[in-house]
Amino acid sequence: xxxxxxxxxxxxxxDLLRAAFPHRxxxxxxxxxxxxxxxxxxxxxxxxxxLLLQGxxxxxxxxDVAFSQLDGETAGVVLRELTGTPFLTxxxxxxxxxxxxxxxxxxxxxxxxxxxxxxxxxDRGFDDLDWLPDxxxxxxxxxx
Amino acid sequence: xxxxxxxxxxxxxxxxxxxGGGTLANELCRRGFKTVVLEAGPHLTGADYHNDxxxxxxxxxxxxxxxxxxxxxxxxDFPTLPAWIVKAVGGTSTHWAGACPRFKAHELTARSTYxxxxxxxxxxxxxxxxxxxxxxxxxxxxxxxxxRHGRPPLPANNNYKVFANGAEKVGYRDYATGPYATNAExxxxxxxxxxxxxxxxxxxxxxxxxxxxxxxxxxxxTGLLDLRPESHVVQILHxxxxxxxxxxxxxxxxSLRRQRAAVVCVAGNSIESARLLLLSASAGFPDxxxxxxxxxxxxxxxxxxxxxxxxxxxxxxxxxxxxxxxVIADESRLDTDRGFVGGYYMETIALGPAFFAKxxxxxxWGPSLTEIVDGYLNTAGMWIVGEDMPQETNRVTLSxxxxxxxxxxxxxxxxxxHANDVAMRSHAQRQGAxxxxxxxxxxxxxxxxYPSTHNLGTCxxxxxxxxxxxxxxxxxxxxxNLFVSDGSVFTTxxxxxxxxxxxxxxxxxxxxxxxxxxxxSS
Numbered sequence: 001x002x003x004x005x006x007x008x009x010x011x012x013x014x015d016l017l018r019a020a021f022p023h024r025x026x027x028x029x030x031x032x033x034x035x036x037x038x039x040x041x042x043x044x045x046x047x048x049x050x051l052l053l054q055g056x057x058x059x060x061x062x063x064d065v066a067f068s069q070l071d072g073e074t075a076g077v078v079l080r081e082l083t084g085t086p087f088l089t090x091x092x093x094x095x096x097x098x099x100x101x102x103x104x105x106x107x108x109x110x111x112x113x114x115x116x117x118x119x120x121x122x123d124r125g126f127d128d129l130d131w132l133p134d135x136x137x138x139x140x141x142x143x144x
Numbered sequence: 145x146x147x148x149x150x151x152x153x154x155x156x157x158x159x160x161x162x163x164g165g166g167t168l169a170n171e172l173c174r175r176g177f178k179t180v181v182l183e184a185g186p187h188l189t190g191a192d193y194h195n196d197x198x199x200x201x202x203x204x205x206x207x208x209x210x211x212x213x214x215x216x217x218x219x220x221d222f223p224t225l226p227a228w229i230v231k232a233v234g235g236t237s238t239h240w241a242g243a244c245p246r247f248k249a250h251e252l253t254a255r256s257t258y259x260x261x262x263x264x265x266x267x268x269x270x271x272x273x274x275x276x277x278x279x280x281x282x283x284x285x286x287x288x289x290x291x292r293h294g295r296p297p298l299p300a301n302n303n304y305k306v307f308a309n310g311a312e313k314v315g316y317r318d319y320a321t322g323p324y325a326t327n328a329e330x331x332x333x334x335x336x337x338x339x340x341x342x343x344x345x346x347x348x349x350x351x352x353x354x355x356x357x358x359x360x361x362x363x364x365x366t367g368l369l370d371l372r373p374e375s376h377v378v379q380i381l382h383x384x385x386x387x388x389x390x391x392x393x394x395x396x397x398x399s400l401r402r403q404r405a406a407v408v409c410v411a412g413n414s415i416e417s418a419r420l421l422l423l424s425a426s427a428g429f430p431d432x433x434x435x436x437x438x439x440x441x442x443x444x445x446x447x448x449x450x451x452x453x454x455x456x457x458x459x460x461x462x463x464x465x466x467x468x469x470x471v472i473a474d475e476s477r478l479d480t481d482r483g484f485v486g487g488y489y490m491e492t493i494a495l496g497p498a499f500f501a502k503x504x505x506x507x508x509w510g511p512s513l514t515e516i517v518d519g520y521l522n523t524a525g526m527w528i529v530g531e532d533m534p535q536e537t538n539r540v541t542l543s544x545x546x547x548x549x550x551x552x553x554x555x556x557x558x559x560x561x562h563a564n565d566v567a568m569r570s571h572a573q574r575q576g577a578x579x580x581x582x583x584x585x586x587x588x589x590x591x592x593x594y595p596s597t598h599n600l601g602t603c604x605x606x607x608x609x610x611x612x613x614x615x616x617x618x619x620x621x622x623x624x625n626l627f628v629s630d631g632s633v634f635t636t637x638x639x640x641x642x643x644x645x646x647x648x649x650x651x652x653x654x655x656x657x658x659x660x661x662x663x664x665s666s
Contacts, residue, residue: 111497121340126339141473
């Protein structure tokens with residue numbers, strides 16, 4: 001399903017997400033896909049849809065220039081001012097799940113995802129940490 | 145596949161197929177009892193499970209509505225998800241990690257040991273440790289618990305290496321990779337772990353003990369198990385003499401069915417078991433079935449928990465390998481000089497980025513969140529699990545307005561931390577930070593409790609009928625052929641992860657039911 005968001009509002013949503021979850025190492029793709037997830041959720045939820053349309057419009061009224069024109073620091077301040085509003089809360093609730101479930105994000109963070117079809121990690125480094133000595137694995141206390 | 149008639153009044157009905165219900169069913173089948181297990185959730189198996197946190201959560205978790213009230217953070221951060229338990233065959237034994245400490249002797253006499261704590265509704269268990277020990281042995285052998293009865297330990301994974309080195313440096317001695325109910329080598333027809341790191345997500349490999357892979361298949365092999373998934377029990381029925389006569393349940397087609405029974409055993413996990421008794425109110429039991437004490441739903445416990453993360457300047461990759469194969473037991477000792485009663489364990493834990501970002505600092509966003517998440521690769525994690533205080537006002541009740549898909553009032557879970565819980569959590573977070581700082585952490589992050597996975601105490605055991613809901617064998621004080629067979633019966637919570645004790649009590653209860661019903665004394 002489609003939303004009533006304009007292309008410009010869609011870009012504003014991406015910029016909102018970049019300001020809310022500022023990772024220097026993340027490429028644009030995960031933020032764009034997360035905006036897509038927010039749009040999909042809104043398309044299936046009239047309340048969220050309404051919050052999103054009005055909220056993105058309001059966002060551009062917070063300073064003399066549109067939200068997308070703000071530097072990163074000011075964008076962060078603007079969002080802080082919206083903390084706890086139904087609009088921002090609803091967007092972040094969807095976004096935090098979608099963004100960190102994105103496999104490109106996993107790659108950037110160093111997470112390898114599903115492993116069972118590769119035989120798990122038993123032969124692929126479950127114990128490859130080498131910057132500490134190998135500890136004992138049995139207690140020195142007698143079992144209870 | 146065995147099917148017993150709905151009007152067969154000789155069967156034992158077990159409500160729920162998790163650690164308590166699934167174990168009880170197997171033990172009853174082995175003793176020749178016709179057993180009907182009614183499981184609210186679907187029959188998922190290893191092939192169905194996902195190596196993916198959110199997909200697995202959506203597939204396995206009990207996401208029927210519930211509500212939460214009280215001053216605990218859960219009511220604010222996760223108001224519709226007070227507990228994180230499983231709705232599927234095998235119950236939460238498919239999600240548990242495997243940590244298997246036993247209770248200590250003093251934890252079964254909490255009232256006598258800790259005294260009269262303001263606001264706490266402490267009571268001694270009507271069982272002693274020496275009575276439980278033979279059943280602990282049988283449970284550990286059944287479950288293939290590592291470090292016990294000749295079962296080898298799990299090897300050290302990356303998360304454990306950080307945890308154990310830190311433990312050693314702060315002077316702890318009682319640390320190990322177990323006891324842990326996942327196979328380090330093949331055992332009981334199940335394979336050794338492949339260390340895939342998706343233990344919480346059902347364990348596709350079947351190396352972890354669960355009733356899904358261990359108890360229920362054995363029960364099925366006896367020909368005496370009638371396992372009915374997607375069968376949601378809505379009422380326990382009784383006759384004019386106050387004996388249970390069977391249950392009503394909604395089957396997978398949405399039809400209401402009646403299953404008659406000689407004995408009814410409730411094992412729906414502590415929230416749903418109490419809810420079912422409350423829903424089963426009648427003219428003869430106006431406050432809920434088996435609730436003449438008024439204690440059904442009360443004394444709800446969820447362990448004092450927290451998570452401590454250490455971040456380092458080198459990779460850890462905590463997600464590789466067995467999730468909770470690491471335990472520090474030093475702080476589980478009896479030592480009231482720490483400013484609180486009871487003890488706690490520290491246990492390794494790992495999350496993927498999806499859950500890490502969602503749960504590490506609930507409600508947080510902006511740089512305060514992203515700086516933590518950026519350190520994911522170099523993060524080690526430990527979970528704190530300690531004894532919390534039973535309080536009469538911490539309770540499961542029927543929610544006024546919220547109903548489930550069947551129109552039944554859902555459970556409301558009310559919880560306030562006791563001052564003792566707060567003091568213990570604060571101590572544990574300090575000690576957890578010390579463990580990671582001892583091996584060079586550049587940042588330590590404290591995460592508040594997750595939605596409850598350990599739900600205990602809502603139908604507690606008591607010697608006197610006025611003090612609790614069930615007797616020392618889990619039989620309802622008020623209803624002679626009604627049993628409670630899960631963690632609801634815990635009189636107090638102890639520090640230990642509850643599954644081993646639930647299994648031990650289920651074995652003991654099956655033995656009791658077999659004795660009682662063979663001799664015809666009830």
